[in-house]
Amino acid sequence: MIPTAVVARLAVRELWMSFRLLILLAAYLGAGALVAAVPASSSTVLQRLAVALAIAAVAGSSIAAWSLSHERGLGRLGWLVIRSVQRRTILMGWFASLALVTAAGVAGAGVLGWAAFGGPTGQTSPTVFGLAIVASAAGAVALQALGLAVGSVLRPWLASVLAGALSAIVIIGGWVALPALALPVEAVADLLQLERPISISLQGAGASLGVTAVLLLVAAHALGRADL
DSSP states (O other), X not given: OHHHHHHHHHHHHXXXXXXXXXXXXXXXHHHHHHHHHSOOOHHHHHHHHHHHHHHHHHHXXXXXXXXXXXXXXXXXXXXXXXXXXXXXXXXXXXXXXXXXXXXXXHHHHHHHHHHHHXXXXXXXXXXXXXXXXXXXXXXXXXXXXXXXXHHTTSOHHXXXXXXXXXXXXXXXXXXXXXXXXXXXXXXXXXXXXXXXXXXXXXXXXXXXXXXXXXXXXXXXXXXHHSOO
C-alpha cells in the first residue's frame, strides 16, 4: 500500500502541475454550478445534472487515458519500474489519484445539484439523492479505468479521443438502448420516477465497481506488456 500511496501522490502532483487536476475538478463543479444557475423544475434539474455529470465523466476518461499514455511516452513509468516499482502499483497509484479527484468533484457537483433541486421541499430525502450521486461517481470511476486501459497501449492524443468516444458510446448507448438496466445516469436523471431509487442506485454503483475491477485487470495486463 505504501508504494501505491507514493505513486498516487506523485500522480496528483503531476495532475496539478499540468492543470489536468483543475480541469477535472472544473468539469464536475462547473456541471453543478451550471445546473444551479439555471432555474428549472425538479425533474429538469435532475436530467440536466445527469447529463452534465455524464459529460464530465467522459472528460475524466479522456484525461485518464492522456495522463497514463503521456507518462509512459516520457519514460517516467519506465524510470519507476527500473527502481523496483511494479507496473500494477503504478497503475493503481494513478487510478487512486484520479478516483480521489473525481470523488471530490462529484461531491461538489452533488451539493450544488441538491441546492438547485430544492431537496428541502420534501420530494426526496438527502439519502436517496446522495446514493444517486454515489452511483454517478462509481460510473465515472469505471470510465476512468477504461481510460487507463486505453492509455496503457496507445499514444496520448489517440488514447484520449478513443477513451472519450468509447465512454460516450457506453453512456448514450446504455441510457437509450438499455433503459431497464440499473445505470448510474438513470439513478440521477429519473430519480423522481423510479419506484426503487435506492435499489437502482446501489445496483448501478455495484455494477460500475465490478466493471472497474475488470477494466483495471485489463489495464494491468496491457501495461504489463507495454513498452515503457
